[in-house]
């Protein structure tokens with residue numbers, strides 16, 4: 002049976018980094034990350050017979066990890082989770098951002114700002130609802146297509162887009178605030194009125 | 195398209211999720227509007243930077259990975275290896291034989307099982323190794339109405355692996371079984387498979403509930419299994435297949 006085992010390990014190895022990162026961020030209590038990793042890999046191994054060779058292993062294994070994340074988070078309810086909001090329509094980023102000037106300043110050099118705010122990325126993630134968080138992580142870390150995210154979380158495509166859009170808006174707002182608080186972005190570039 | 199309309203589509207542009215009409219309209223706008231073009235570029239970089247920050251596995255992640263991998267159930271030594279890995283030479287011979295066998299019109303289910311068997315010999319199937327009770331639960335959770343597997347196979351038959359294989363969209367509970375050195379393919383089907391395999395169903399509706407034939411030089415046997423259907427195929431004697439069928443019909 003070692004063939005099958007080797008095949009499984011090789012496929013997992015190819016998604017090692019993103020899967021580790023997903024397990025790190027998908028749990029609501031940092032302590033649970035290893036628990037999630039173990040359940041995800043064990044479930045994937047048990048159900049490996051269902052994986053059809055030649056199809057997308059990354060999407061398959063992230064779907065399992067997303068399901069396991071729900072179980073782990075349900076088992077380990079620490080602080081109350083942010084309440085779910087209905088998906089609604091995609092908000093307009095331009096209207097939604099209160100501090101448009103600061104956001105534009107952040108956009109002038111996003112790599113540097115994000116690098117200096119890496120701790121804030123985790124904090125910003127904590128402000129998302131469970132659905133927003135799952136969708137964002139599957140997209141950003143798992144690199145799943147909308148349809149694959151919908152399959153993984155059993156939600157329609159419209160909801161995937163709604164949650165993703167709102168998750169991104171919240172992340173941008175939060176990072177913009179943090180950048181402003183740290184003086185990484187300044188006053189309005191066009192001057193105060 | 196206005197600038198706010200264009201900006202509302204930028205995320206989906208980054209995600210490669212625009213439909214062709216939207217893509218053309220946005221493309222036209224970006225070609226004409228340097229502001230939105232700059233915004234698209236900057237937001238792409240911002241999202242990439244956020245994704246990069248989120249993609250850090252964190253300290254001790256590699257040790258956690260090794261621990262998790264080490265905890266996966268190890269292959270059981272007492273069990274037969276999966277057929278496709280069993281004996282390279284033997285299988286290479288079996289695969290060559292299989293390819294050389296003459297093909298003619300087979301009973302529908304025999305043809306489907308022959309295709310599965312060919313995949314098995316060519317090492318194209320991925321099977322789960324598990325005791326028969328677990329294989330039974332797993333297959334029944336994946337195929338609605340699938341008849342139960344027997345609690346054990348008859349003496350001399352060893353379950354090497356199980357999985358679901360699809361023929362024309364119909365799911366088939368599939369078992370790879372050893373009879374000595376000979377690999378066998380076993381199919382288990384729910385009552386709903388009647389439409390996909392009318393011939394095999396008609397044949398097992400006879401009094402004995404058992405149907406034998408040769409399929410491309412191999413023995414094939416179909417039989418009733420509870421309210422469903424099962425079939426076995428391999429380079430063994432019809433009596434061997436009947437003995438296997440006995441496990442379901444006990």
Ligand SMILES: [Zn+2]
Nearest residue numbers: 197200227230
């Ligand atoms: Zn524009």
